[in-house]
Amino acid sequence: MATHRCNIFMLAFVLCGLTCVFVREELVIRPLHSGDIYASFQFRTLWDTDFLRGISHYRLFPKSLGQVISKFSVRELHISFTQGYWRTMQWGQPFLPSPPGAELWVWFQDTVTDVDGAWKELTNVLSGIFCASLNFIDSTNTVQPSASFKPLGLGNVTDQRFLRYAVLPREIVCTENLTPWKKLLPCGSKAGLAVLMKSEKLFHSSFHSQALHFRPVCQDWKCKSTVLELRQTLNVVFDLHTSGQGKREWSLFKMFSRTLTEACPLASSSKVYVDVTDNPQGELFELSPTTPLLSQVVVLGDRRTYSVYDLTNQATFGQTRSLNMLLRWRAAENMLRPLLHGERYVAGYGLQTGEIHTLMYNNHPYRAFPVLLLDTVPWYLRLYIHTLTVTSKGRDNKPSYIHYQPSKDRLRPHLLEMLVQLPPNSVTEVTVQFERALLKWTEYTPDPNHGFYVGSSVISALVPSVVAMDTNSTRECPLFSSFFPCKEESSYFMRVYTEPLLVNLPTPDFSMPYNVICLTCTVVAVGYGSLYNLLTRTFQVEEPSPGLAKRLANIIRRLRGVPLL
Amino acid sequence: MGLLSDPNRRRALTKLLTRLNAPICVMCYLAGVAWFMGLAFEPFTLRTYMSENAMGSTMVEERFPAGERALATGREFAAHKKKVGGMPVDWLVKTMQSRGLEVFTQSFTRKLPFPDENKERYMVRGTNVYGILRAPRAPRTEALVLSAPCSEGNNNNQAVGLLLGLAQYFRSQIHWAKDIIFLVNEHDLIGMQAWLEGYHHTNTTGGDWSPLQGRGGSIQAALSLELSSDVITSLDLVLEGLNGQLPNLDLANLFYAFCQKIGVLCTIQGKLQRNDWDTTSGYSHAAQTMMLMVLKQASGRPWGDHGLFLRYHIEAASIRGINSFRQYKTDTTTIGRLLEGMYRKLNNLLERLHQSYFFYLMPSLSRFVSIGYYMPAFGLLAVILLLRALDLWVQLGASPPGTEDGVAGGEQPSSPGVLSILTPVVISHMTGVALYTLPILSQEMAVQHFPVSETEAVVLTAIAIYTAGLALPHNTHRLLQGEGTEEGWRVLKLVALLYLAVLLGCTALINFSLGFILALSLVPIAAFITPHTPKALSAAIMVLLSPGCTLLYCVFLFQELQETPVSLQDGWMLFLSVISQGILDHALYGSLVYPLLALLIYPCWLLLWNILFWK
Numbered sequence A: 001m002a003t004h005r006c007n008i009f010m011l012a013f014v015l016c017g018l019t020c021v022f023v024r025e026e027l028v029i030r031p032l033h034s035g036d037i038y039a040s041f042q043f044r045t046l047w048d049t050d051f052l053r054g055i056s057h058y059r060l061f062p063k064s065l066g067q068v069i070s071k072f073s074v075r076e077l078h079i080s081f082t083q084g085y086w087r088t089m090q091w092g093q094p095f096l097p098s099p100p101g102a103e104l105w106v107w108f109q110d111t112v113t114d115v116d117g118a119w120k121e122l123t124n125v126l127s128g129i130f131c132a133s134l135n136f137i138d139s140t141n142t143v144q145p146s147a148s149f150k151p152l153g154l155g156n157v158t159d160q161r162f163l164r165y166a167v168l169p170r171e172i173v174c175t176e177n178l179t180p181w182k183k184l185l186p187c188g189s190k191a192g193l194a195v196l197m198k199s200e201k202l203f204h205s206s207f208h209s210q211a212l213h214f215r216p217v218c219q220d221w222k223c224k225s226t227v228l229e230l231r232q233t234l235n236v237v238f239d240l241h242t243s244g245q246g247k248r249e250w251s252l253f254k255m256f257s258r259t260l261t262e263a264c265p266l267a268s269s270s271k272v273y274v275d276v277t278d279n280p281q282g283e284l285f286e287l288s289p290t291t292p293l294l295s296q297v298v299v300l301g302d303r304r305t306y307s308v309y310d311l312t313n314q315a316t317f318g319q320t321r322s323l324n325m326l327l328r329w330r331a332a333e334n335m336l337r338p339l340l341h342g343e344r345y346v347a348g349y350g351l352q353t354g355e356i357h358t359l360m361y362n363n364h365p366y367r368a369f370p371v372l373l374l375d376t377v378p379w380y381l382r383l384y385i386h387t388l389t390v391t392s393k394g395r396d397n398k399p400s401y402i403h404y405q406p407s408k409d410r411l412r413p414h415l416l417e418m419l420v421q422l423p424p425n426s427v428t429e430v431t432v433q434f435e436r437a438l439l440k441w442t443e444y445t446p447d448p449n450h451g452f453y454v455g456s457s458v459i460s461a462l463v464p465s466v467v468a469m470d471t472n473s474t475r476e477c478p479l480f481s482s483f484f485p486c487k488e489e490s491s492y493f494m495r496v497y498t499e500p501l502l503v504n505l506p507t508p509d510f511s512m513p514y515n516v517i518c519l520t521c522t523v524v525a526v527g528y529g530s531l532y533n534l535l536t537r538t539f540q541v542e543e544p545s546p547g548l549a550k551r552l553a554n555i556i557r558r559l560r561g562v563p564l565l
Numbered sequence B: 001m002g003l004l005s006d007p008n009r010r011r012a013l014t015k016l017l018t019r020l021n022a023p024i025c026v027m028c029y030l031a032g033v034a035w036f037m038g039l040a041f042e043p044f045t046l047r048t049y050m051s052e053n054a055m056g057s058t059m060v061e062e063r064f065p066a067g068e069r070a071l072a073t074g075r076e077f078a079a080h081k082k083k084v085g086g087m088p089v090d091w092l093v094k095t096m097q098s099r100g101l102e103v104f105t106q107s108f109t110r111k112l113p114f115p116d117e118n119k120e121r122y123m124v125r126g127t128n129v130y131g132i133l134r135a136p137r138a139p140r141t142e143a144l145v146l147s148a149p150c151s152e153g154n155n156n157n158q159a160v161g162l163l164l165g166l167a168q169y170f171r172s173q174i175h176w177a178k179d180i181i182f183l184v185n186e187h188d189l190i191g192m193q194a195w196l197e198g199y200h201h202t203n204t205t206g207g208d209w210s211p212l213q214g215r216g217g218s219i220q221a222a223l224s225l226e227l228s229s230d231v232i233t234s235l236d237l238v239l240e241g242l243n244g245q246l247p248n249l250d251l252a253n254l255f256y257a258f259c260q261k262i263g264v265l266c267t268i269q270g271k272l273q274r275n276d277w278d279t280t281s282g283y284s285h286a287a288q289t290m291m292l293m294v295l296k297q298a299s300g301r302p303w304g305d306h307g308l309f310l311r312y313h314i315e316a317a318s319i320r321g322i323n324s325f326r327q328y329k330t331d332t333t334t335i336g337r338l339l340e341g342m343y344r345k346l347n348n349l350l351e352r353l354h355q356s357y358f359f360y361l362m363p364s365l366s367r368f369v370s371i372g373y374y375m376p377a378f379g380l381l382a383v384i385l386l387l388r389a390l391d392l393w394v395q396l397g398a399s400p401p402g403t404e405d406g407v408a409g410g411e412q413p414s415s416p417g418v419l420s421i422l423t424p425v426v427i428s429h430m431t432g433v434a435l436y437t438l439p440i441l442s443q444e445m446a447v448q449h450f451p452v453s454e455t456e457a458v459v460l461t462a463i464a465i466y467t468a469g470l471a472l473p474h475n476t477h478r479l480l481q482g483e484g485t486e487e488g489w490r491v492l493k494l495v496a497l498l499y500l501a502v503l504l505g506c507t508a509l510i511n512f513s514l515g516f517i518l519a520l521s522l523v524p525i526a527a528f529i530t531p532h533t534p535k536a537l538s539a540a541i542m543v544l545l546s547p548g549c550t551l552l553y554c555v556f557l558f559q560e561l562q563e564t565p566v567s568l569q570d571g572w573m574l575f576l577s578v579i580s581q582g583i584l585d586h587a588l589y590g591s592l593v594y595p596l597l598a599l600l601i602y603p604c605w606l607l608l609w610n611i612l613f614w615k
Helices: A002-015 A063-071 A115-130 A175-183 A192-196 A252-256 A513-536 A548-560 B007-019 B021-038 B067-084 B089-098 B157-171 B188-200 B249-262 B280-299 B305-312 B332-348 B371-398 B407-441 B443-449 B454-479 B486-510 B512-528 B535-544 B547-561 B568-589 B593-612
Strands: A021-031 A037-047 A074-083 A101-108 A163-168 A207-218 A226-238 A249-251 A269-275 A285-288 A294-299 A302-310 A326-329 A340-347 A353-362 A369-377 A381-392 A401-405 A414-422 A426-436 A452-454 A458-464 A491-497 A501-503 B102-116 B121-133 B142-150 B179-186 B218-226 B234-238 B266-268 B315-322 B360-364 B367-370
Touching (some): A021 A192, A021 A326, A037 A192, A063 A207, A115 A163, A192 A252, A340 A501, A381 A414, A414 A426, B007 B021, B007 B371, B067 B157, B121 B188, B142 B157, B142 B305, B142 B332, B157 B179, B157 B218, B157 B332, B218 B305, B249 B315, B280 B360, B280 B547, B305 B315, B367 B371, B371 B512, B407 B443, B407 B454, B407 B486, B407 B568, B407 B593, B486 B593, B535 B593, B568 B593
Parallel strands (some): B218 B315
Antiparallel strands (some): A101 A163, A207 A226, A249 A326, A269 A302, A285 A326, A340 A353, A369 A414, A381 A426, B121 B179
């Protein structure tokens, strides 16, 4: 049966002709050191077409998205919705990093003339598609990074005029964002891996992130023609303490309250990977059912071993016709020392000034490497850029490249990009002082005492790799290992997001407008009015009115032209 | 305002004010004191109510079950503490880690300016241990703090046990929206100061601490827990923080609401609430509670570990378990449930606590006096100073009747006037500066020459300088050319009155209690002191009402109100230790009461002393 279906697919690929769509789906399960468990879904649709030719038939590619992309001449689009913060110290590196809240970055085609207009419209359309508040993206939170966000797909246009980047740190991600995201999948949530995505379980977790990446990529290793790639990813971390009920074991059913029964019929490949690298002899945990299929993949600078369950093969499901993997923990370990991680906080007290500290840790024992730091700060925190300091190991560390765009009140945010060399085994601290602006009273959010968010800073780096990286990304390697293109074997690309900041601004007491109006009116009317009166009036001593005789005498004297009495 | 622009009516008004000045001042003083005493009378106060919507209507369930296990953990902690002879850092780190927290430590050292004899410490070296419970699906922007001090001896072991128990219980719950930081701080306030400064990366008092590794964003609220027995009879809420700052009243309301809900006896200033407000004893009970709060607030020192949070705009309070001989006992599970409920509600907060009052006095836990009610008491005292100043101003304007047309003749006597006024002002302030700096600077010299300890040296030097200031008026005049004129002392007194009015007004805005107590003692002498009053009697009254003596009375009054009266001898020793504590609070935590008294209030009093001995 399975081989039969495979043959049908083969036939389809041969016959597909002009426009052809390949779908792959994948689930990676990685038991984390902290005892939590990381599940990462990836769905890839490859479409051999060119939007510029004007298409009306989208086949497996989601039409709603395809139309938007062709209308706004989008070359690359990356959007992520994240609830929670990725804990690098406990969980290691994610396959696809994303900042808390919503992140959107888009490269437009170089044929677009009005990029700002297209961006504005695009955000509003995407806001509708994903049921998110992306319409709050405007010029005050959009930047054009010069170096941090290079195109991930093919193409040689790297002029930042065609790039727009925005983060909404306050965006809350929930089921209403998940449903439209699931609808874009070729099989919806009806079959394949997507049946596992039950929102009540996905949101009973420590971390939830869903993303969508659209970009042009090479069709094969010769790279003669390009295809469009749409990747949808969903990353979840389940917490052992809150959902394990004390038992140290995991199963697919426990995580998702579903088991797998079939692959998506439209997918050419459908696999489940379980990371067993740290568990060669089964000391850390016990996995059942076991699979004979093992795969070695180089990912994030490390060679990992995975047990592979191929869902297109009926034998995987066994007698019960369902796959329910089980992990039983045996030991737990402590915190990790990831090669690179970042931290950020606000220092100082009071509501006038403050200082943003960004810490970047290089935990490599002997290799220094450069990182690009991107900071976007809203205009209402007025950065004193002359106070910018970069220190590592107690010494001044001069950035080799600084791109700074000052903010304009109510128009655009601060943008600060720096290329900093991180010495081995060190902490590099970037500090900059700021002043908190007093907003106009209509500019405060509905709950102003909650504070105002500053988006995560982005640290992008080429990190020295322990093992040789795989530079040929078009080979049939798993999806999770092939997102960031790799140019050289000795290092790999990594992006780290720091935590967003919550900053309190001086906030008036909005509950007392009546009192304020009364008081102001009284002060103006009584205090100011009378004081002004007193100050401007000239006082003259009034002579008592002269008697009748004197007045008569004065009339006569006036007639005579002599001085009056 | 036609009243002022019309010269005739203005003249009539000033005449009335100058003629009736003394009776009006006496009336104002009495009315001020009466108003203040009336604040404790229940019909005049407001019942507390929850202003914050997020904490009011939302229901939370308290299900903390593991009080016994928490006590066992506390005993284990005590054993390890005894073994190590201080903070059992390794054990705490391991225990917190096993409960699923992210654990970090911070070490700090602090050299005190002089040995603290109350707590027997000089070179302080310690470690804070804290574990962060990361809220699921929250981006590390907000945090709550629960802290318990690791005290010397057998104290507070139960608090640490309960803290660890709560950490374990909270870790298994999914509904946390803010990170919760569980902090065990060594050397109480010094450790807390180090931790807070490390967290906010500030250094206000020159301490030496290692930077923090883990943070949870901006802290929204904090509670400090002190518990020294397995069962307690009541929980005491401590609010007074550094420089008389108070947390938002909603935090006190929250505590009170949960005590009512769970059925725990709760007290404030260690005093239970009484229902018989219409009896004399009921009123005096409320008045005592309020006076205790006023005295504690006026002292400007943090009365619990929470006190230092307030500087960072973090609402914080200390909860202290008290075990007395009452029948009704509460076990640890119940306290755990109370804290769970409070944290669940704080977790629901959307904004920082800001809805309720920040300035208030509490005659009982369910009643409060807001700033609008207590400020008139101070205003009535402060207006005396202005009335006297007005009186003097009118006298000064009227005294040289013949000089109006002779312009050159008017300038002649005024030029020595400036010097004669400036000299005492400058000299008084120099004395103030000496009082502020010399005690600590000269402690070594004092220890070498006199058989006293460093602490005694500091305190006795301070008292010596304070007393030496009394001799100033006799020596100041040598610097002056010629005799002081009648007009001279009037101008000096006018300056002193306005200076004192501004000083007390500003103090009362920040710390009402301190401003009110100072006004109570300084306003009468400022109002009625002249060179013509009988010297000996006036001098005695002035000394008895000087800031130093006020402090002494406050010490006795405080002991009396706490129902632990002391003998004169003990009172004096207590007085000395209060002075040393005040200087230490300033050096360690940045309390402003000592510099305020030394640099501003004392020189102001010296100006009045100068007027008395004007020649």
